[in-house]
Amino acid sequence: MTSPSSTVPSARPGRVALYEPEFAADPHAAYARMRATYGSLVPVDLSPGVPATLVIGYFQARRILNDPLYFPHDPRVWQEQVPASCPVRPMMEWRPNALRSGGTAHARYRSANTAAIDAVDQHELRARVEKLAEDAIGDFITAGSADLLTQYAWPIAFRVLSSLLGCPDEIGARIADGMSRIFEATDAQRGNEILGQAVADLVALRRRHPADDITSRLVTHPAQLTDEEMGHQLVTLYGAGIEPLTNLIANTQLKILTDEEFSAGLHAGQSTVRDALDTVLYTDPPMANYCITYPPYPADIDGVLLPAHQPVLISMAACNNDPAIARSPGGIAGNRAHLAWSIGPHNCPARSHAYLIAETAVTCLLDALPEMDLAVPAAELRWRPGPFHRALESLPIVFNASH
Template sequence: MTIPSAQGRSGRAPLSSPIDTDGPRVSLYSPEFAADPHAAYRAMRERYGALVPVELAAGVPATLVIGYYTALQIMNDPDHFPADPRVWQRDVPDDCPVLPMMQWRPNALRNAGKEHARYRQVNTAGLDKVDQYRLHDTIAKLAIPLINSFCGDGSADLVRQYAFPLAFAVLNAMLGCPAELAQQAATGMAAIFEGVDADRGNQLLIGAMAELIQLKRVEPGDDITSRMLLHPAGLSDTEMVHQLGTLYGAGIEPQQNLIVNTLLLILTDERFGGSVLGGSLVTRDALDEVLFNDPPMANFCLSYPRQPILIDNVWLPAHQPVVISMAACNADPQIAANQYAGNRSHLSWGAGPHVCPASSMAYLIAQDAIDQLLDALPEIRLACTPDDLTWRPGPFHRALTALPITFPASPPLPQL
C-alpha cells in the first residue's frame, strides 16, 4: 500500500528505509541531543527530509517523523500504522531500557481497532466526569501548601519543590489514590521514563495499580478509578492496571514538564515575562507557545506498520517503530508560524484516534499551577543563566533537571 507524498516529492525515486540505512543514526538518548534538540531537528530536516533514521536506545532503531503533514497522515491511518508493538518486541531483549515505555499492554495506548476503542471508551468515561470547577479548587488547595513550604526562603527549585509534587498530588486526587501507593507508582513511572532500572520501575507501577484497584472495588468513591471500574465494558483487573498506568504516565511526567517548560519561557522571554505578569498576555498563550516549541513529550505517538509501506518516497519496513516528533513537526517550515497566542494547530496532544483525551484538563492544571505561583510570588527570577540549565536525556521527554528561582521572601499564604 502506497501513501502519496505528504510534501509533493513524488517525482523523487523511493529511498531505502531509514530502519535499514547503513549510515549513521541520530541518537535521541544522548546528553548532546537533550542539550539542543532543535539544532538536531534542523540538521535532520536538511539531511533526511521528513523521515529520519534514529536510535531510541543503543541498538533500538526507529524512524522519526519530523514532517507535519507526514505525521498527520500517519496518525490518522491506524489501519496501516497501528499502535500494537507485539511483533516488534519479540526480538527486543528484556533488559532494553525503552521496552517498558514501548511494550504492548492491554490499554488504549498500545492497541488498535476494536480493543483500542474498548479501552479508550473506559478512559474517556472516567475522565469526562471530572468536575473541572472542583478540580480548580483542588489545585489551589494543593498548590498553596507547596508554595508556603518555600516562600519564606527566597529561593526554590520549581521542579522538585513545586511542579512534580503538584502534578503528583492532583493526579492522585483525581484517581482517589492513597499517598503510599501513589509514591510507589510515581517511583516506577520515573524509572520507566528515564530508562534506568526500567523493568523494576514497571513492576513497581503494576503493583501499586493492582493494590489501588482492589481498594476501589471494596471502597469505591467519586474518582476516575471507581468510574472506570463501574463501566459496562467490564475491564478485568489486569486491563484496569494498565489503564491506570497509562494515566500515571500521562499525568505526572508530561504535566510536570508542561508546567516547568512554561515557567521557563515566562522567566526568560520578555514577551511573556512582562506580558503575563502585567496582564496583557494570559498564561494560556505561554502554554500554547511551549506546546509548539518545547512540548513535554517531544517524541512519542508510536506506531508499527503492518507491512512495508511507502510514504514520502521512503519505504518503511513492517513492524518497526515509527515515532512522531511533535517538537520537530511543530517547527516544520511548511506550517511554522510566529504567532502562537490562541494557536492550537500544534501536534503536542497527538492526532487521530489516539489523540489525548485529557488535553483540556492538562491545560487547566498547568494554567492554575502557574497562576497560583505567579500570584503568590510575582517577583520570581531565574537563579542562573538559561545556559546553565540542564535537560534530562531521554528519547521521549523534554524535561529540565531543575528550575532554580530566587524571589523576595514572602509570608505564607492563607490555606483555603
C-alpha cells in the same frame, strides 16, 4: 543515504541517537540538522540497538496519525525481538489499553477511560489545584529560593492525579517511583515491576471500597475491565499525567522567566497563561517524541520505505516547528494546531483537564511570586536525557522571602 553531521550525537552509521545528553541539551539544533540531511523522515536509535524512524514533517505526521490501518499502535510483533531489559521497552511495549490497541479493543478501552475522565468536576479540580499550589508555595515562601520542578510542579501533578484516581499516599509513592524509573530509562525493568504491583494494589482497594474517583468509575464501567486491564489503564493515566504535566508546568514557567518580551506582555495583560502554555506546547512540548506506531507492512511515505514492524515516532517538537508550516498561509501563530496532544483516534482524552491543571498552577505561582528570577543563568540549566521527553533536571529560582 548520506550520514548525519558529525555534530549530531553518534549512533550506528546513518542513524541519529536520541538517547544522548547532547541531543537533550539542544534538540532543536539536532532537528534542524536532521531536516537538512534526511528531510521529514529520520533514521534514529531510541536506545543502543533499537532503530526507529522519527517523523519531523508536520504533514507527514498528520497523515500517519490519521491512518490507524496502515500505522497501528500495537507493538507486539516488534517487541518479540526486544529484550525485557531494554531501557525504552516499558514506554513502548504492548499493554491492554487504548494507547496500544486498535479496532474494537481500542474503542472499548477508550470509552471506559473517556467516561471516567469526563465525569471529573472541573470546578472542583481547579479548587483542588489551587489548594495544592497554596500548600506547595507555603512550604518554600519563607526561604527566598526554591526548585520549581521538585518543590512545585511535580508535587502538584502527582498529588492532583493521585487525588483524581483515588490513590492513597503510600501506593502513590510506589507508583511515582516506578514511573520515574521508566521515564529515565535507566532502571526501567525494575520500574515496570514496582509500577505493576502498586497499580494492582490500587485496583484491589477500589474494588473493595469504590468512591467518587477515576479508578472506581473504571472498575464499574460497562466495559467490565479485568484486574489486569484495570492496572494497565492506570499505568497509562499516570504515565500521561505525572511526567508530561510536571514538565508542561516547568517548561512554561521557564518560558516566562527567560522571555522578557513575553513576560512583559503577560504582566501587562496583553497575553495570558494559556498563551504561554500553547507557546510551550509548540516549541518545547513535554512529550517531544512519541505517538508511536508499528506499520505491519513496509510503508511508503513520500518515497521513503519505512520497515515493517519497526517503530515510527512522531516528533511533536520538530513537526510543530516544521518550516513547511511557517510558510503556509496564516502560519501557526495564535492557534492550537500543534500536535502536542496528538490527533486522530489516539488523541489525548484529558486535554482540557491538563490545560486547567497547568494553567491554574502557573497562575497561582505568578500571583504569589510576581518578581521571581532564575537562580542560575538559563544556559546552565540541564535537560534530562531520553528519547521521548523534554524535561529539565531542575528549575531553581530566587525571590524576596515572605516572613
